[in-house]
Amino acid sequence: MGAEPPSTAESRSSSTVPADHPGVAELFAVLAYGEISAFYRLADDAAFSPSLRGRVALAGMAAAEMSHFETLHTALSERGVEIYAAMEPYRAALDAYHASTTPSTWLESMVKAYVGDGIAADFYREIAGLLAPEVASVVREVLADTGHSEFVVQEVREVVERSPLQKDRLMLWGRRLLGEAITQAQYILAQREELAELVILASGDLSNIAALIDRMQIEHAERMSVLGLH
Amino acid sequence: MGAEPPSTAESRSSSTVPADHPGVAELFAVLAYGEISAFYRLADDAAFSPSLRGRVALAGMAAAEMSHFETLHTALSERGVEIYAAMEPYRAALDAYHASTTPSTWLESMVKAYVGDGIAADFYREIAGLLAPEVASVVREVLADTGHSEFVVQEVREVVERSPLQKDRLMLWGRRLLGEAITQAQYILAQREELAELVILASGDLSNIAALIDRMQIEHAERMSVLGLH
Numbered sequence: 001m002g003a004e005p006p007s008t009a010e011s012r013s014s015s016t017v018p019a020d021h022p023g024v025a026e027l028f029a030v031l032a033y034g035e036i037s038a039f040y041r042l043a044d045d046a047a048f049s050p051s052l053r054g055r056v057a058l059a060g061m062a063a064a065e066m067s068h069f070e071t072l073h074t075a076l077s078e079r080g081v082e083i084y085a086a087m088e089p090y091r092a093a094l095d096a097y098h099a100s101t102t103p104s105t106w107l108e109s110m111v112k113a114y115v116g117d118g119i120a121a122d123f124y125r126e127i128a129g130l131l132a133p134e135v136a137s138v139v140r141e142v143l144a145d146t147g148h149s150e151f152v153v154q155e156v157r158e159v160v161e162r163s164p165l166q167k168d169r170l171m172l173w174g175r176r177l178l179g180e181a182i183t184q185a186q187y188i189l190a191q192r193e194e195l196a197e198l199v200i201l202a203s204g205d206l207s208n209i210a211a212l213i214d215r216m217q218i219e220h221a222e223r224m225s226v227l228g229l230h
Numbered sequence: 231m232g233a234e235p236p237s238t239a240e241s242r243s244s245s246t247v248p249a250d251h252p253g254v255a256e257l258f259a260v261l262a263y264g265e266i267s268a269f270y271r272l273a274d275d276a277a278f279s280p281s282l283r284g285r286v287a288l289a290g291m292a293a294a295e296m297s298h299f300e301t302l303h304t305a306l307s308e309r310g311v312e313i314y315a316a317m318e319p320y321r322a323a324l325d326a327y328h329a330s331t332t333p334s335t336w337l338e339s340m341v342k343a344y345v346g347d348g349i350a351a352d353f354y355r356e357i358a359g360l361l362a363p364e365v366a367s368v369v370r371e372v373l374a375d376t377g378h379s380e381f382v383v384q385e386v387r388e389v390v391e392r393s394p395l396q397k398d399r400l401m402l403w404g405r406r407l408l409g410e411a412i413t414q415a416q417y418i419l420a421q422r423e424e425l426a427e428l429v430i431l432a433s434g435d436l437s438n439i440a441a442l443i444d445r446m447q448i449e450h451a452e453r454m455s456v457l458g459l460h
Binding site for chain 2: 063067
């Protein structure tokens with residue numbers, strides 16, 4: 001996913017958020033609902049696939065989301081948290097993200113699978129650096145690449161290299177994905193106090209949150225560039 | 231899946247079909263396309279789910295199909311067979327099976343997930359007994375229970391115990407699933423000579439195929455009975 005930006009939370013200091021902070025279960029719950037909703041979006045997007053190979057690639061990505069879901073399910077059970085109740089508060093915002101970014105072409109679904117997942121992964125990875133190690137390791141595990149990036153990169157690059165029109169459209173699409181993700185993240189943080197506190201603690205302070213958003217934009221641009229969208 | 235019927239191919243004798251029989255790659259290919267099509271049927275059926283728990287259960291079953299697909303992908307690659315080309319001849323029949331058995335309610339989708347998978351598993355397990363051990367082990371691995379039977383049994387039993395109407399409907403539905411599966415299996419065997427030869431070899435002879443179909447009907451009835459449909 002491109003070169004590491006200069007200063008991540010991870011490089012700044014050791015853990016500052018205790019493993020028993022109530023925001024940790026909230027973090028696991030929002031990640032868990034994210035996996036389920038990504039599963040069904042990827043499965044739905046297969047309708048656009050021009051080939052059986054594309055359907056298999058999307059099904060493989062979707063299946064990887066479910067293995068991450070199981071990791072979070074276990075982590076929440078170990079904390080005595082019922083996952084279905086815990087996920088409930090996050091359904092509206094994540095469903096809204098997907099509803100506002102429903103692809104209408106195969107290429108849009110490919111860009112979303114790559115860039116959309118990447119934006120979420122950047123955010124969670126940024127805050128993982130200052131979480132207690134046992135919490136950070138769960139977060140990193142469920143953000144592992146679903147192993148199909150190569151397929152997506154190839155599908156998208158091939159088209160945008162020969163079609164400036166498609167390139168322009170997909171660049172706008174990528175910007176919209178970032179914008180909608182930030183909108184929904186802000187909405188979630190405004191509603192969920194304990195999660196917001198965890199994010200602020202994990203970022204250091206509010207000025208660091210601004211720096212975090214800057215870094216996410218840089219990482220987004222790098223990912224777009226890997227797809228030939230620059 | 232209930233008690234073992236008296237005489238399966240497995241109990242009769244040691245392997246009679248060599249590992250390099252050309253029907254083996256055909257068998258792996260039809261199993262592989264079966265996994266992909268089951269993945270997408272399960273994902274689509276989630277639209278009927280009355281709860282997030284149901285959506286998670288279906289996604290989990292679908293993800294298990296993909297892990298089986300990967301096993302078959304590896305087994306075919308080891309034989310130098312390109313999986314996409316190999317699956318192609320089986321698409322029409324398997325798509326026709328799913329098109330003719332598209333559930334229209336949540337309970338129908340549950341019964342199909344349980345009974346439909348079971349019918350296929352019985353058939354493949356019957357012939358696995360006389361296949362070369364390295365082939366049989368791949369077949370058994372990909373037929374492993376997807377681990378959500380308990381969820382399905384609970385969802386269905388609860389309703390049919392208190393609604394004779396639902397029970398009648400779902401019994402007819404189960405019969406249709408079996409009928410359509412047999413229709414499509416016959417169509418496939420009529421079209422694919424090498425696979426048909428493998429099945430005949432693995433069953434012993436044609437009279438054993440009749441016995442195999444009898445055993446499958448018994449196993450089907452047992453599975454229906456587990457769901458409270460008897």
